[in-house]
Amino acid sequence: MAATSAMDSLSSAVTSAVKSLKLRTKQQELLIRVSTLCLIYVLAFSIRLFSVLRYESMIHEFDPYFNYRTTVYLSENGFYEFWNWFDSESWYPLGRIIGGTLYPGLMVTAHLLHRAISAILFAVHIREVCVLTAPFFASNTTVVAYLFGKEVWDTGAGLVAAALIAVCPGYISRSVAGSYDNEGVAIFALLLTFYLFVKAVNTGSLSWAIASAFSYFYMVSAGEDSFCWVPACAVWGAHGCHGCVLLASEVRNLNDGEVFYFLDYVKHLLNDPKLFNDFLRITVTCAVSVGALAIGVGTASGYISPWTGRFYSLLDPTYAKDHIPIIASVSEHQPTAWSSFMFDFHILLFLFPAGLYFCFKRLSDATIFIVMYGLTSMYFAGVMVRLILVAAPAMCLISAIAVSATLKNLTSLLRSKSKVQTVSSSKGTSSTKASMKASLDQSLPFQRNGAITLLLGAFYLLSRYAIHCTWVTSEAYSSPSIVLAARGAYGGRVIFDDYREAYFWLRQNTAPDAKIMSWWDYGYQITAMGNRTVIVDNNTWNNTHIATVGRAMASYEDEAYEIMQSLDVDYVLVVFGGVTGYSSDDINKFLWMVRIGGGVFPVIKEPDYLVNGEYRVDKGAAPKMLNCLMYKLSYYRFGELTTEYGQPPGYDRARGVEIGNKNVKLEHLEEAFTTSNWIVRIYKVKPPSNRW
Secondary structure, eight states, X not given: OHHHHHHHXXXXXXXXXXXXXXXXHHHHHHHHHHHHHHHHHHHHHHGGGHHHHHTOXXXXXXXXXXXXXXXXXXXXXXXXXXXXXXXXXXXXXTOEESTTSSOTHHHHHHHHHHHHHHHTTOOOOHHHHHHHHHHHHHHHHHHHHHXXXXXXXXXXXXXXXXXXXXXXXXXXXXXXXXXXSTHHHHHHHHHHHHHHHHHHHHHOOHHHHHHHHHHHXXXXXXXXXXXXXXXXXXXXXXXXXXXXXXXXXXXXXXXXXXXXXXXXXXXHHHOOHHHHHHHHXXXXXXXXXXHHHHHHHHHHHTSSOOXXXXXXXXXXXXXXXXXXXXXXXXXXXXXXXXXXXXXXXXXXXXXXXXXXXHHHHTOXXXXXXXXXXXXXXXXXXXXXXXXXXXXXXXXXXXXXXXXXXXXXXXXXXXXXXXXXXOOOSSOSOHHHHHHHHHHHHHHHHHHHHHHHHHHHHHHHHHHHHHHHHHXXXXXXXXXXXXXXXXXXXXXXXXXXXXXXXXXXXXXXXXXXXXXXXXXXXXXXXXXXXXXXXXXXXXXXXXXHHHHHHHHHHHSBHHHHHHHHHHTTOOEEEEEOOTTTTOSSSHHHHHHHHHHHHHHHOTTOOGGGGOBTTBOOOSTTSOHHHHHBHHHHHHHTTGGGOOOSTTSOTTEETTTTEEOSOOXXXXXXXXXXXXXXXSSEEEXXXXXOTTOO
């Protein structure tokens, strides 16, 4: 009995305590909202850690290695030395002025984060900060997406937008752990700029406008040449279209403005509608003509910079292929296929039009802006694969509006109670009232059942979206290109670490001043990991220098040797996938070397390497192809190797053919090192015969 009474007293005490802590409805909503946003914040960070868990903490891809190398230099030498740094280890013999050829926002951000963490007495290497910078800013982007969605629509749309962008593959592709590139920070700054701009429009506050300007400056400083100009176009285009739409919608309210006072005055002076229309036509024509003439004269005289090829490629996706092959050679600069849209956006493709519908139903300054942003960014995404990243925030925000509005309408319908409408008018009979009541009683259950069905369908689609995003992140976007993985014959994972093996060999077995010639794709990695001077790298600022390397690779060995001697080349590095089946090797990139080299040096002609317009490496290949430097360096000693059971020696697994020249002989180069899986091959350039 004593125990029972004690339990009763304890239960009553807990109940009273819970009642005393009971929150009001608004406080409960705030608590749920904050808790949900915190969970989304953690989710956005953790879902981007697959690469660290499966491999190790490392920098991915190619460009991030330059960013990492410059960040290390900044942290060790300070901003003044960093900004005035002349890098003699790249673009030999030209070199590179670092301060004037990069956007330092990413490096400065990572450096400040490292100093802040170190100030809290955490001993963290700068590399770990660089690896986790993109996931950290992705989490911050979810908070901005929440604020943006709340400002444009409501709180529910903000939470849904944060959840969608946290796991959106189109954004994750450039923000996984180890993807230390400019986009990881620039997308956060882009969305923050748009949010602050909308906030300034809605409130009319100059403070928000100034904050938006500073955010835009940060976005530009954290961007890069091939990325930043597109968000800049998106900002200008969205802002410009937004202003034009608002002006057009407010024209009828400007009758008392100064412009219309002037037009009314001119109309009164002319006192003839026909003369007034002629006056308007002539004035507008003259203004447009003078503006066009001024732009033409300014461009011709050099006062206005001409449009770049990358700007033209926005208007015509085929422009780069015809005029700038070095841009077209990059896979992420190709026009986007529908499969890529489905892969990166999933159900957002279908929610996006629905969100536009709801925006048009409730037009405001903010919704007009988000519509302009969505439409312009989707156009950019269709022109270039890489720009799916720019469209991802717009897709998530507009889709969130569709989800929030739909769920709100369906749940409000479920909460509604069946009420019998009374006829206020005295007209009508009792039989009419009875029939109206019966029809109402029959329609409400049908509507409620339909709402329940739609809600279940919506939650099913959203769950499939979450599953798809998780799978894409873990399988497609969390594999570093510097470490390759494949499935073995028995289903186990096989790791190919040939890139780091080759760069370690370069660092340990070559002279500190050795010059390495390779295709430009690998320049940043060789400099950062091999610590050796390269002829060209991923900056691609000098097309002639890259074309010279392309010409050397496409020439016969004697001709290529003269080019290498003129560039003081000590080693040549090529990537070869014939043994492992790795398709992104230099043989598959070779035609771009020919096109880029031929664009500067007419002696290199693409038809010389094709047979009836077909690119081949087997016995039917063109003679120029079978004897050029790239073919020799890739297939040297390969004809003696059996790569697959049941196939003859010299069977290329990447291209599925038996090579045509198995007896490759080298005269001016000698094999220095080949990695364990033959993916990276390094050759030493022999000195001239008249030298010791």
